[in-house]
Amino acid sequence: MDLVLSTEAVPDREKLDYWRDAIGRALVPMAVVPRGGRPLGGRITGGRLGHLRVCSVEADAQRISRTAAHIDSPSEAFVAVHIQVAGTATLLQDGRHAAVGAGELVVYDTARPYTLDFPEPFASRVVHLPRRSLGVPDEHIRGITATPVSATEGLGAILTPFLATLVGSAHSYPPAVAGRLAVSVVDLFGTLVAERSRFGCADSAREHLVLRIRDHIDRHLEDQELAPESVAAAHHISVRYLHRLFEEEGITVARLIQRRRLQECARELARGGSTAPAVAAVGQRWGFVNPAHFSRVFRGAYGHSPREWRRLRTAGVLRDEESGGTPPAAVRRPNATEGDRTRAA
Known part of the structure; x- marks a missing residue:
């Protein structure tokens, strides 16, 4: 990983602003609301795997939201694959909410508003896939957002541990290997969308x-x-x-x-x-x-x-x-x- 952001050495009164900026740099700009009475603490390690952005997040309880105002700002659209490593989370997007625990996976689209609520200290790993690289129609992306993906059956059983390992070791791969792994991730994600969607998604995609x-x-x-x-x-x-x-x-x-x-x-x-x-x-x-x-x-x-x-x-x-x-x-x-x-x- 080539990006490490931590609140450990930041004064308590500045932690929230620092963390909000860190989230925006490693992921996308969002609003952050701490949960609990103590100053918000957290650590993000991020980097690249080929053309994908990856990061690991460990932090205190909080609620993060991406609103229309954030989306109006010029930034590349991503589809995010979020793997919950510890703690729980609830994702709200496209009129649905999905509660996930450790070892489960959810998908959200950064081009539309969403909220992630972490009621307790948590750890997660996130992979950002550039929207333009997927070759998947918008309606099929909407069909999978805010829907829990089991890590014990179907493509989720393959994708979840694979991505969790890749995010943790992304820095160790030579560029050529990282590029090939990124292609494999995109292929697997497209297959997941086809598996989870209805009405002939695979053929349409x-x-x-x-x-x-x-x-x-x-x-x-x-x-x-x-x-x-x-x-x-x-x-x-x-x-x-x-x-x-x-x-x-x-x-x-x-x-x-x-x-x-x-x-x-x-x-x-x-x-x-x-x-x-x-x-x-x-x-x-x-x-x-x-x-x-x-x-x-x-x-x-x-x-x-x-x-x-x-x-x-x-x-x-x-x-x-x-x-x-x-x-x-x-x-x-x-x-x-x-x-x-x-x-x-």
Whole structure:
């Protein structure tokens, strides 16, 4: 952990203000109300696990609340996984309240108001998952907030001890290992949401994430480094999970990248004219750095070399629908896996 905040050396009259600031730094800005007649004491250790924020909290009885005023302040939205290590807590959010004891887990969304009430001294561990990295629709997040998750059955039996251990040892992992562990946490959390939610959550969450990935691919087609590895990293998921997402799509990620690049090449070549760019320049613009490779894969998809295809299209031999739609050959080979672990171009 690279952040340690403690009230131990703070004068009693300043403890509450110090603790409120500590909570805001380690977690998110919140209001703090002590419970009991003595000055509030506590200790927070926090840090990072890959792209996740983690912290351990030990403190006296208190009530902390995140209100609309706090949410108006500019800060990144997180979904928090809270593991109660000692003592009890009650979470209120989305019109529900959940009472949890030691070893239990609850989820809350920092983008909406919530309250955590600790009636006695407590210890907890918290993992903040950036909302943008989850690929889970808002309604499915709302379906799991303020709902106790048992540590003795289902995904809770796996996730609770796993997260508790990770938070306590986050500082000991090298960056590469921490990054992979963070991806695993996101995957497990998505599975937990699917398990706990109703009305086909798993299918909807998968479709939502696949749409995000397809949009990412379309926006980065010109990037020569675009590949399954970079796509997975951009969405904070593993390459293995990425391939699993596309098993139902009828095409691998590498093949999808190649097909979309070929479509853009075909559209650009179809324009022809005296100012049209050279065939090699078109291929390079859309990620095909090797002209011979570009010519080979284009011929495999469209039945003609890029140069022949441009000449036939300009002469009106090819129909408009053949000028940049889905390459017929690419459709006939949806299960090809060649290149999935190498660059798609």
